[in-house]
Amino acid sequence: MLRVHNASVFFAARSGAAVQALDRVSLDIAERSFVVALGTSGCGKSTLLNAMAGFLPISSGSITLDGVAVGAPGADRGVVFQKDTLLPWKSVRDNVALGLKFAGVGRQERDARALELLGLVGLQDFSHAFPYELSGGMRQRVGLARALATDPKILLMDEPFGALDSMTREQMQELLVSVWARTGKRIFFITHSIEEALFLGTKVIVMSPRPGRIVAEFDLDFVQQFARDRDARAIKTSPAFAELREEIRAIVHRAENLESDTV
Numbered sequence: 001m002l003r004v005h006n007a008s009v010f011f012a013a014r015s016g017a018a019v020q021a022l023d024r025v026s027l028d029i030a031e032r033s034f035v036v037a038l039g040t041s042g043c044g045k046s047t048l049l050n051a052m053a054g055f056l057p058i059s060s061g062s063i064t065l066d067g068v069a070v071g072a073p074g075a076d077r078g079v080v081f082q083k084d085t086l087l088p089w090k091s092v093r094d095n096v097a098l099g100l101k102f103a104g105v106g107r108q109e110r111d112a113r114a115l116e117l118l119g120l121v122g123l124q125d126f127s128h129a130f131p132y133e134l135s136g137g138m139r140q141r142v143g144l145a146r147a148l149a150t151d152p153k154i155l156l157m158d159e160p161f162g163a164l165d166s167m168t169r170e171q172m173q174e175l176l177v178s179v180w181a182r183t184g185k186r187i188f189f190i191t192h193s194i195e196e197a198l199f200l201g202t203k204v205i206v207m208s209p210r211p212g213r214i215v216a217e218f219d220l221d222f223v224q225q226f227a228r229d230r231d232a233r234a235i236k237t238s239p240a241f242a243e244l245r246e247e248i249r250a251i252v253h254r255a256e257n258l259e260s261d262t263v
Contacts, residue, residue, distance in 0.1 A: 002066075002154050004025055005063075008211075020210065032185075036203070037189070040256055043207040045207055046190060054074060076152050077156055078146075078147030082159040093127040096145045096149055099150045120179060121141040135168070141175065152185070153186065158190050160172075160189075173200060177223055189201070201218075
């Protein structure tokens, strides 16, 4: 279990005043769950992810992974960002194997693991290519494979498909579901897209504008349906999907309007 309990985060503004980014957020991410955080810009989604990753400290509350306090980055948490952050001078295979190299794994073993993961994301024929030779979607596949290389307990994904065109984005969503179904990894995923959230999440949390709070939670099974039936169109055009999309849109808009009224 990755457990966030009453986590609050304050930042110091240039004026010296304290700005609250998160307000007493509590969230449990169990094994094999796919939790998606949804909300407008500035609602604290990335702050929450960065705290889970150990990139920034929380001001109060706690974050634990399988009972161990999170206080710094670690190989037990794989992170995928919107920008792929690949090293341009290294091959695709060496980019995927980078974390294993830092962990002291021998060349033969880390190359075999990298090739295995490139096969998982459909890039086994591009192991010797360099990042500049790949499309945006392909680079994100490499980033996903790299995050999986150290066999983390959870994947933390910060709008990884936000910069992709709509067709590539849908392909990446379907690929990610396949990877999730095959590996059983816990995933925490951030998006601005309601449809993406509904399609991917076993749980969707909706966050309020700053200070970020969880204002709604939905337990879903669309992702299990797709993993089983592989028919994304049937899911996204179903009445149940459309009804939930409009319900969540109304919640997001109410939160936006509440923020406008208090400014």
